[in-house]
Amino acid sequence: MFHIDPDIRKAKTMPSEFYTDERFFELSKEKIFARTWQFAGRTEDLSVVTPIDVVGEPLLLTKADSGLHCMSNVCTHRGKILVEEPCEANLIRCGYHGRRFSLDGKFLSMPEFEGVESFPSVADDLASVPVDHTGGFSFVSLDPVDMLAEFVSDEAIMPMGKGKLKLSSTNEYRVNAHWALYCENYLEGFHIPFVHKSLNEIVDFVTYSTELFRYASVQTGYEADGKLAARYLFIFPNTMFNFYPWGVSVNVVRPVSSSESVVEYLTYVSDESLVDEGAGADLHGVELEDEAIVESVQRGIRSRYYSHGRYSPTREQGTHHFHRLIAEFFGQ
Numbered sequence: 001m002f003h004i005d006p007d008i009r010k011a012k013t014m015p016s017e018f019y020t021d022e023r024f025f026e027l028s029k030e031k032i033f034a035r036t037w038q039f040a041g042r043t044e045d046l047s048v049v050t051p052i053d054v055v056g057e058p059l060l061l062t063k064a065d066s067g068l069h070c071m072s073n074v075c076t077h078r079g080k081i082l083v084e085e086p087c088e089a090n091l092i093r094c095g096y097h098g099r100r101f102s103l104d105g106k107f108l109s110m111p112e113f114e115g116v117e118s119f120p121s122v123a124d125d126l127a128s129v130p131v132d133h134t135g136g137f138s139f140v141s142l143d144p145v146d147m148l149a150e151f152v153s154d155e156a157i158m159p160m161g162k163g164k165l166k167l168s169s170t171n172e173y174r175v176n177a178h179w180a181l182y183c184e185n186y187l188e189g190f191h192i193p194f195v196h197k198s199l200n201e202i203v204d205f206v207t208y209s210t211e212l213f214r215y216a217s218v219q220t221g222y223e224a225d226g227k228l229a230a231r232y233l234f235i236f237p238n239t240m241f242n243f244y245p246w247g248v249s250v251n252v253v254r255p256v257s258s259s260e261s262v263v264e265y266l267t268y269v270s271d272e273s274l275v276d277e278g279a280g281a282d283l284h285g286v287e288l289e290d291e292a293i294v295e296s297v298q299r300g301i302r303s304r305y306y307s308h309g310r311y312s313p314t315r316e317q318g319t320h321h322f323h324r325l326i327a328e329f330f331g332q
């Protein structure tokens, strides 16, 4: 459906229809988001029962004695959503007619069902959904194309500093742009000198580097004296782990429509004394600068005179890799 040449010097960027055509937006939910691992939070921060939404699919994460489980959040009787808010509980009871399930999703009981034939059966259990964790963070996938370990390794997710990470704040930004435009902007440091004047004074453009992995990429920024300023880990298709000396900022880009996204910010701090220093000091300011650019691109790609561009071989490897993955997933 899409072809991005593996040779960055020959390749053309993603055609603009990918972003503007509503059909491709819908298709990307099935082709990309259902087949990859979606960030669900840090395992220790989750309640015993936590409802989550993965591209419109209502799911439940539960901490049972047997470990972490993920399952459908839809009652197998007449389809009510079972749990609306995170809670501590030792079983799940439907609020419509009282069907009960264990924390690992097995049907337990149902009033007024005596005499029903071949009941209960496995179809009355809650469908189970793949869940896995790495570095203390949980991810779920509706239909994973590969194991979580192929997307991200334990060492890639290691914080820069020592000390225990603590969730210190969560925030949401609404961006008037396609989710992929937001991600591909994140995937290059090329724009830093042009867009982020204050960040550019901290991060050395010459030594800024990008490494590519099967479903991830890592960008590393150093200060002028060679000190590590930040490490930016991108896990295809929409999760960003930004490592700073003070801790980690996790950003998750949630698609809303072909022209709107929500970016969740979760801030985990291990060393409070470093929060106001370096590349991770003014994340809000940098976010607003990125949003203004990405929203401008969103308007630009609608132009009849724009269809696609070309890549800088030295500065846009991450964006090229991202487009290659989109094309690959659409071809599956």
Ligand code: FES
Residues within 6 Å of the ligand: 075, 076, 077, 078, 079, 080, 094, 095, 096, 097, 098, 099
């Ligand atoms: S819909 Fe859940 S018990 Fe009826």
Ligand SMILES: [Fe+2]
Residues within 6 Å of the ligand: 185, 186, 191, 192, 195, 196, 286, 290
């Ligand atoms: Fe940026």
